[in-house]
Amino acid sequence: MRQINVGLIGIGTVGGGVAQILKKHHDAILRHQGVDIRLITCSSLDRQQAIDLGIEDIFVDDASDVINNPEVDIIVELIGGTGVAKKFVLEALNAKKHVVTANKALMAACWDEIIGAAKENGVSIMFGTSVGGGIPIIGPLNHSLTGNEISSVLGIVNGTTNYMLTRMLEGGIDYSTALREAQQNGFAEANPSADVDGFDAAAKIAILASIAFNSVVNISQVPTEGITKITPVDMTFASEMGYKIKLLAIANRTEKGIEARVHPAMVPVTHPLASVDGVFNAIYVVGDFVGETMFYGEGAGRGAAASAIVGDIVETSKLLTDGITTFRHPVCEDNLPVIPISELSTQYYIRIPVIDQPGVFAAIADVFAKQKISIKSVVQRGGDGRTTDLVVVTHTARESSVQQAIEAVMQSECIVSEPQIIRLVK
């Protein structure tokens, strides 16, 4: 049997896990999957990582030496980002190496270029780890679910923010405290922006939407809002209404095209996604024949991501071992339009901090009426006697109308601070 040689670029947390699995499970993978996979070279900016992993003997300082090693069949890129990582991936593809990557930013921003290079060079590219960490989701979308027209993909795809929102709900703590706690527990970076501002989730939903709807969605087309403005007051209102606040990555296929966006959303407690708590991730998929399905697991962490990378290495290795020379690539050429968020229709939770005086409610109700927004419920609650929160829940309304109503509300002298808007999902 032919030995399949792997070169690893990036041997930090996930790369280290890949090296570990390939060593620990080499014999089991050979016996069960019929592929003989060896890690033969690796590179990173920090030789110490290789020393710590006990693989200094195969370490090279220059990543180009991994890429251009004629013995290497599969290059695994685990640097991330669209800078040097992109350069390495393209170099590898152009050197006719098969590539496995976890690089969500790259796939979400440069899909055509990367898939194009893989096609042109007749090699395989796999990126199953780019979404959901260890959760198998790209595979099922490409394989088991191909008999469906997918109408909706909703994901809790960022473990950091899900941990923070879970702690805010359970511990009654505020955003800053939850962030500090997440950082102390190693669930959030010192600079947490990619997570808390929703960019990580935006890259992932761009990739999921591209595959689910067979039409490339770029991260630049995904309106994105993070969790930084969520308060304990919103958490309490959500609970009372029978909802949980989750940072959702949403992709829907409608008659007009594709809706893709990331924002905090109120999810009914009875929805399968509502019970996905802590650092766990889940992706909920609706297809016309399969109905509702959900894929749940650890979205991040050394083991989970490394497990998925090895899954992709094994898949590629099976093809090479079987002598296959033409490789399939996702066909995302339906060119569906991506609909601007202003055209969205959904229900809204709008919390308006106001001065607690007669006539305020009437004034605000009037603004909503003018925008033809039908109100489902209004509650006034709390405050210090001088100010209070007016919470409006709408029936289905248009995003553009709601934004105009908010602008008008902001003109009012009764407004204490900026209203909080959280969209509802069914």
Place this chain on the structure above:
Amino acid sequence: MRQINVGLIGIGTVGGGVAQILKKHHDAILRHQGVDIRLITCSSLDRQQAIDLGIEDIFVDDASDVINNPEVDIIVELIGGTGVAKKFVLEALNAKKHVVTANKALMAACWDEIIGAAKENGVSIMFGTSVGGGIPIIGPLNHSLTGNEISSVLGIVNGTTNYMLTRMLEGGIDYSTALREAQQNGFAEANPSADVDGFDAAAKIAILASIAFNSVVNISQVPTEGITKITPVDMTFASEMGYKIKLLAIANRTEKGIEARVHPAMVPVTHPLASVDGVFNAIYVVGDFVGETMFYGEGAGRGAAASAIVGDIVETSKLLTDGITTFRHPVCEDNLPVIPISELSTQYYIRIPVIDQPGVFAAIADVFAKQKISIKSVVQRGGDGRTTDLVVVTHTARESSVQQAIEAVMQSECIVSEPQIIRLVK
């Protein structure tokens, strides 16, 4: 591009769905997956089914004419069972046709024979629909999760019983009422034995264990207990203890070998499986690197099962379209021993209906002490003044000791009726 021709044996609920999808989504599957799939012949015992589906023109009375049609590439067997269906599947494989089947009974009872025939004839066999209906689980176990040693597979894999248990809990109704309701709603057969006695779940866990642990487990090796003895009293006790009663299909890998069994179990309400209600199914998998993952969806129903069948047809068609001539089969040759249930160690809920008189508790406690079973809690509750329920929850104990204790308890004159034993899971 080569046209891939499909022959369908069995055009009832699921088969009808397959015919529908292949027609409705032919163009989308061609465009996105690059395979041109046509249903060219079908058979069943009832020609009227073909008339209703509008495919009478391709109907043949004799299934052998489907199998031996030289134009057919892939035979889809949707009859089920190990009788005539087995004959057809073997005939198809021996005629060098690729096979897609949803037949769990067949795979759980005749694995070696079926996989052996596929290997011998150099053709593909896929059975992704045999477990979990539309939920992709066999695929991920064979692909994305191959970097893991799987330690545990727990499944709610029977929609009928999960619907009934959900209704018993929510509606406070008893087993017979729940069964009647399930039958009225089309979720249970007139003869419900395969579902309520756990045999359907046993076949599914045999298949899951075989693939997860790379070692064939036959349905005859799966101790099986259904839900017929579960009462509203047990439901109430479970709720009070923070558990839900679910019919679980369990496969664990231990140092001694494989544990595989089906029985009602108390699942902590915080476990991901606890919130899987109604006709939904879920399979919870633990791997050494991926950690916990769960796959959730509709386990049965025309659409879900048909979706999975088409997923398998598309996969097989991709290989044929790509001109691949050697096919991979699951390698389940680790020959791990299947451990008898008497060697199981777990926690137990034991409800003992007793005469309500002094000394009863002491007598029963004595029996447990003699078997060295450590008791976690005892509650006495309810009854009519003459009789009452004594509910014992044990610490981890051996199944054989518990069975011996129960036998001894049964000798006591204080016993009103047979004790109820429900195992706990963590």
